[in-house]
Amino acid sequence: MTGGTIFQATKLPLTTWFLGMHLLTQAKNNVSALELTRHLDVRYKTAWLLKHKLMQVMTVREESRQLDGRVEIDDAYLGGELVVCTAAMKDTLFSEPRPLLPPGNSPPR
Numbered sequence: 001m002t003g004g005t006i007f008q009a010t011k012l013p014l015t016t017w018f019l020g021m022h023l024l025t026q027a028k029n030n031v032s033a034l035e036l037t038r039h040l041d042v043r044y045k046t047a048w049l050l051k052h053k054l055m056q057v058m059t060v061r062e063e064s065r066q067l068d069g070r071v072e073i074d075d076a077y078l079g080g081e082l083v084v085c086t087a088a089m090k091d092t093l094f095s096e097p098r099p100l101l102p103p104g105n106s107p108p109r
Contacts, residue, residue, distance in 0.1 A: 006053050016040050020050050 002008050023039055024031050036047035
């Protein structure tokens with residue numbers, strides 16, 4: 001039933017995954033992995049991986065969508081401090097995505 005999904009070979013109960021999805025999608029601001037550890041009662045590394053897998057799936061799913069026409073946003077957090085991007089920052093921000101690695105792991109060589 002979970003084959004071919006992000007849940008394949010997971011040791012976490014699906015209820016934990018779904019609670020994590022709910023917390024990530026319903027929060028007005030970002031949810032940290034540390035906050036997920038408290039809500040889901042899992043280790044930090046587990047919460048970090050869960051969060052990043054879910055965020056990666058949401059990014060891939062939505063990357064082809066383009067909003068057009070009148071777009072209404074209700075109860076959202078927009079804005080923040082204006083940051084001037086340097087050329088080095090743009091290269092970092094708009095480079096190809098790298099594989100996700102949990103904290104403390106180095107990339108394979």
